[in-house]
Amino acid sequence: MSDIQTHGVGSRGNRWHTEEGNMFVSFSLPLSSLVDDLKIESASLYYSYILKETLQLFGSKVWLKWPNDFYVGELKIGGMITTVVGQDIVCGFGLNIKRAPIGFGRLDIDIERLLLLKRYFENLEKKVLWKQVFSNYKLEFHHNKDFYTHVKGEKINLGDALLQSDGSLEINGERIYSLR
Secondary structure: OEOOOOOEEOHHHOEEOOOOOOEEEEEEEEHHHOOOOOOHHHHHHHHHHHHHHHHHHOOOOOEEEOOOEEEEOOEEEEEEEEEEEOOEEEEEEEEOOOOOOOOOOOOOOOOOHHHHHHHHHHHHHOOOOHHHHHHHHHHHHHHHHHOEEEEOOEEEEHHHOEEOOOOOEEEOOEEEOOOO
16 A cells, blocks of 8 residues: 555556655455456446445445446546466556545545555445445446446447446447456
């Protein structure tokens, strides 16, 4: 865990350069520890959703934009990226908990970082099935309708996206998976 990040990696090759005081975490788990019904393509959504739920337990109004961005209202406050490395999945996330760059937001609650991590890892240890996480996320997916995602270099409106049970989206007849 760090409170500053100078060479963070985001989606589409973006780099994160941040201000001191925010929260940046990376952790690794063996692929064999994934919940039984979780496909690797949905891992980013799964781990992001559990973090979102953990933040909400502390009173945050955070929501999850498909597949891995944390928002409060209309402002992005953070994100998560997952990568398979050998026989492990590496998850990294960043949250603006103290300061936000221009055009971004910050978390809407004050929280002690170690307490948040403790609760997050406790929630991960519960090994909630993908089916349950997906069922809950599906109820909240409507938050995405006024936002976009990037697919193959194109900005795609999520207003017409259909969420599929494996966490992918169907847009204009094409299936799109989170590869983050």
